[in-house]
Amino acid sequence: MHADPKGVLTGTHYLDGDHAAAEGACAAGCRFLAGYPITPSTEVAERCALRFPMIGGTFIQMEDELASIAAILGASWGGLKTFTVTSGPGFSLMMENIGLGIMMECPCVIINVQRGGPSTGLPTLPAQADMMQARWGSHGDYEIIALSPNSPQECFDLTIEAVNLSEQYRLPVMLMMDECIGHMTEKVVIPLAEEIDIVPRRWTREKPDTYLPYKPCDDLVPEIAPLGYGYRFHTTGLTHDQRGYPVLNAETQEECVGRLMDKVNKNAENIYHLEKHNLDDADVILISYGISSRVAIPAVGKAREDGIKVGELRLITVWPFPENLIRELAGNIKAFVMPEINYGQVVLEVERCVGGKCKTRLVGHAGGWVHDPESIYQAIKEVAQ
Amino acid sequence: MPDPRYWRKPFDSDKVKSPKGVVYVIKDRCKGCGFCVEFCPRGVLVLSVEFNKKGYHPPEVVHPDRCVNCDLCERICPEFAIYSLNQDEIIELAP
Amino acid sequence: MTVAENKKTIGNIPEHPKSLLLRMDRMPHIWCSRCGIGIVVGCLAAALEKAGLSPDDITITSGIGCTGRVAGYVKVDSFHTTHGRAIPFAVGLALSRPDLKHVVFSGDGDLVSIGGNHFIHAARRNQNLLVICVNNFTYAMTGGQLAPTTPVTARATTAPYGSFENPFCLPNLAISAGADYVARWTSLHIRRMTDTFEEALNREGFRFIEIIAPCSTIYARRNKLGTGLDLMKYYYENSEIKHDATAEELEIGFQTKIVVGKFVDKERPSYARAMNRHLGKILGKKYIPPEVGGPQ
Ligand code: SF4
Numbered sequence: 001m002h003a004d005p006k007g008v009l010t011g012t013h014y015l016d017g018d019h020a021a022a023e024g025a026c027a028a029g030c031r032f033l034a035g036y037p038i039t040p041s042t043e044v045a046e047r048c049a050l051r052f053p054m055i056g057g058t059f060i061q062m063e064d065e066l067a068s069i070a071a072i073l074g075a076s077w078g079g080l081k082t083f084t085v086t087s088g089p090g091f092s093l094m095m096e097n098i099g100l101g102i103m104m105e106c107p108c109v110i111i112n113v114q115r116g117g118p119s120t121g122l123p124t125l126p127a128q129a130d131m132m133q134a135r136w137g138s139h140g141d142y143e144i145i146a147l148s149p150n151s152p153q154e155c156f157d158l159t160i161e162a163v164n165l166s167e168q169y170r171l172p173v174m175l176m177m178d179e180c181i182g183h184m185t186e187k188v189v190i191p192l193a194e195e196i197d198i199v200p201r202r203w204t205r206e207k208p209d210t211y212l213p214y215k216p217c218d219d220l221v222p223e224i225a226p227l228g229y230g231y232r233f234h235t236t237g238l239t240h241d242q243r244g245y246p247v248l249n250a251e252t253q254e255e256c257v258g259r260l261m262d263k264v265n266k267n268a269e270n271i272y273h274l275e276k277h278n279l280d281d282a283d284v285i286l287i288s289y290g291i292s293s294r295v296a297i298p299a300v301g302k303a304r305e306d307g308i309k310v311g312e313l314r315l316i317t318v319w320p321f322p323e324n325l326i327r328e329l330a331g332n333i334k335a336f337v338m339p340e341i342n343y344g345q346v347v348l349e350v351e352r353c354v355g356g357k358c359k360t361r362l363v364g365h366a367g368g369w370v371h372d373p374e375s376i377y378q379a380i381k382e383v384a385q
Numbered sequence: 386m387p388d389p390r391y392w393r394k395p396f397d398s399d400k401v402k403s404p405k406g407v408v409y410v411i412k413d414r415c416k417g418c419g420f421c422v423e424f425c426p427r428g429v430l431v432l433s434v435e436f437n438k439k440g441y442h443p444p445e446v447v448h449p450d451r452c453v454n455c456d457l458c459e460r461i462c463p464e465f466a467i468y469s470l471n472q473d474e475i476i477e478l479a480p
Numbered sequence: 481m482t483v484a485e486n487k488k489t490i491g492n493i494p495e496h497p498k499s500l501l502l503r504m505d506r507m508p509h510i511w512c513s514r515c516g517i518g519i520v521v522g523c524l525a526a527a528l529e530k531a532g533l534s535p536d537d538i539t540i541t542s543g544i545g546c547t548g549r550v551a552g553y554v555k556v557d558s559f560h561t562t563h564g565r566a567i568p569f570a571v572g573l574a575l576s577r578p579d580l581k582h583v584v585f586s587g588d589g590d591l592v593s594i595g596g597n598h599f600i601h602a603a604r605r606n607q608n609l610l611v612i613c614v615n616n617f618t619y620a621m622t623g624g625q626l627a628p629t630t631p632v633t634a635r636a637t638t639a640p641y642g643s644f645e646n647p648f649c650l651p652n653l654a655i656s657a658g659a660d661y662v663a664r665w666t667s668l669h670i671r672r673m674t675d676t677f678e679e680a681l682n683r684e685g686f687r688f689i690e691i692i693a694p695c696s697t698i699y700a701r702r703n704k705l706g707t708g709l710d711l712m713k714y715y716y717e718n719s720e721i722k723h724d725a726t727a728e729e730l731e732i733g734f735q736t737k738i739v740v741g742k743f744v745d746k747e748r749p750s751y752a753r754a755m756n757r758h759l760g761k762i763l764g765k766k767y768i769p770p771e772v773g774g775p776q
């Protein structure tokens with residue numbers, strides 16, 4: 001299915017990442033945004049407040065982030081494509097209902113323009129320190145999809161991808177931006193509507209009398225029933241069976257939660273979006289995501305001038321994590337180097353997959369600025385010896 | 386006679402013919418709360434001495450002729466275990 | 481539904497007349513004997529029927545707690561959400577499906593303690609919701625803790641010496657937040673409650689109806705008030721209908737008189753209507769009214 005031309009502002013623009021993400025949501029068919037002001041993400045909501053009335057969308061500024069996430073879940077069940085946007089403190093407040101979205105299998109997108117934490121932290125300065133929170137922040141076991149753009153153009157593109165993934169796999173998808181990407185202004189090309197692929201809502205074709213709200217299709221994802229069409233379905237945050245009825249025992253828990261994990265893990269090969277350069281003969285591989293991948297470019301260039309064979313792997317999808325690929329690569333190289341604007345989050349996953357087969361080196365700091373490329377270069381040089 | 390506290394005699398009671406109801410109790414669904422017995426305006430019900438499957442005493446219809454199909458027992462029952470039907474409707478239902 | 485439509489039988493008698501509106505496959509429900517919640521559900525089912533609405537015309541959203549389980553027993557598109565978040569969830573439903581009626585059905589702790597902020601803001605914005613609150617003065621499902629509605633001196637597990645905090649008076653809260661329609665009944669007032677539900681279902685904007693109902697197992701027992709049946713008798717003796725009650729009269733003390741009635745009935749444009757009107761006026765032809773969710 002192609003994008004609805006109403007929401008597609010075709011042309012070449014000069015936009016920052018926040019505005020580009022807002023345009024991505026419009027183009028992806030999002031017609032409902034419930035949000036709450038928080039630096040450095042507010043521009044996304046502001047742009048939508050301006051644009052939505054002209055494309056048939058509803059923007060509502062809620063009383064807090066708890067309400068924002070709850071409202072987008074409700075509107076998603078109402079049949080609209082929905083998203084919300086926030087930063088660290090608001091992201092923390094949203095965690096409980098992100099779990100509800102996972103449990104109810106509710107398509108929606110949460111954009112987090114990351115800033116320094118903990119607590120109020122650094123409202124106007126960048127960090128990448130919510131990556132593990134995106135993965136594990138809500139209580140209980142679950143799998144999530146999280147994408148990380150490294151340019152305003154990707155803020156546009158990946159917002160569309162996030163909306164599509166959330167519809168395909170029926171879960172909240174996170175777009176993990178950061179302050180730097182959010183406020184960086186660059187050229188953004190918005191294509192024609194017919195060049196944008198859209199995943200439509202997976203409405204059921206079952207009749208109401210045979211429909212089971214949580215009976216999975218072959219790809220482990222169940223189909224959704226529209227409201228008011230006689231399905232009279234029930235959905236709950238409690239552990240439930242295929243009818244959607246709460247059944248509180250270990251067996252149902254295994255079936256219910258097991259499938260929520262499997263639908264991401266078993267489809268992971270179709271979800272991964274990775275950028276790979278020179279991995280085949282590399283001695284050192286730089287793994288990065290978001291703004292850190294751009295800061296690393298001069299470091300990699302300098303290391304190559306030194307004759308070090310550096311490969312690059314950029315995690316556009318950070319979650320699910322490309323475990324098998326990392327395991328494979330670990331056997332052939334000396335070391336992974338990973339710059340992150342935190343004290344070591346996604347690098348823990350790298351270490352886990354490497355299992356001691358090669359070195360891993362974090363280049364991390366507490367946030368507030370992006371890396372000095374020199375620090376990444378030094379790390380590459382050290383591990384290459 | 387029912388407790389006069391719960392039943393006010395309508396002014397036009399001699400002109401209006403009261404409808405006649407038949408009470409049905411879904412015994413095993415009842416949790417014996419006694420609401421229907423206490424508040425039935427016509428004193429149609431008492432709690433039985435017998436137990437249902439769940440160990441509660443369901444109501445028993447002791448004065449079927451008094452029921453006026455007023456719906457109160459249906460509405461006040463928290464368990465959806467009792468209701469009345471208009472007698473005419475029941476005849477329609479008969480095969 | 482008429483009897484003739486109800487072909488199901490239970491044993492040798494026809495199934496309950498409201499069975500098409502309820503999930504009979506989930507009965508018996510979890511509520512205790514002499515609990516008032518089931519009565520309110522039955523009255524809502526009766527009101528739907530009286531209002532001429534099909535189960536496909538409404539959604540029901542609940543939060544958490546004993547009353548939070550209501551969504552699981554009504555045979556409509558129903559949502560059992562998280563603690564306190566039923567209202568904002570339903571705000572999303574209502575704005576995405578303005579063609580349906582949306583009911584929030586939850587308890588006092590859920591709606592006005594953890595969900596209190598959502599409650600006042602939904603009322604302020606006049607969201608298109610019918611909010612039914614079963615107030616039993618306690619957190620029942622977790623075993624009887626102090627609620628924002630617990631009357632002064634009433635006991636709770638977390639107020640073992642009796643409460644000394646000022647409770648919320650829910651109609652006053654709703655009125656001051658701007659609700660369009662505010663009523664209170666007890667679970668004994670089955671006819672008035674049903675009529676009020678029926679009237680409110682066909683109205684627009686934020687409508688709030690509080691139903692005082694017995695929690696037999698926890699609140700009544702801990703406070704030595706007998707059983708739910710005794711509380712129902714208490715409501716009979718001690719409730720007074722007063723539609724023009726003052727704010728003070730609406731306050732509820734421990735086992736004091738309960739003033740019931742319909743206190744507010746006014747019409748303001750709902751959030752959605754105000755949005756359409758305002759944006760339409762400002763943007764003129766450029767304004768495209770919100771898309772309605774569902775298969776196109
Ligand atoms: S319908 Fe009315 S009169 Fe008949 S048993 Fe029920 S409450 Fe009593």
Ligand code: SF4
Nearest residue numbers: 415416418419421462
């Ligand atoms: S009101 Fe219902 S549950 Fe209570 S005694 Fe009567 S039939 Fe039983």
Ligand code: SF4
Nearest residue numbers: 512515546620695696
């Ligand atoms: S604990 Fe109280 S409120 Fe909960 S079901 Fe039992 S009587 Fe009702």
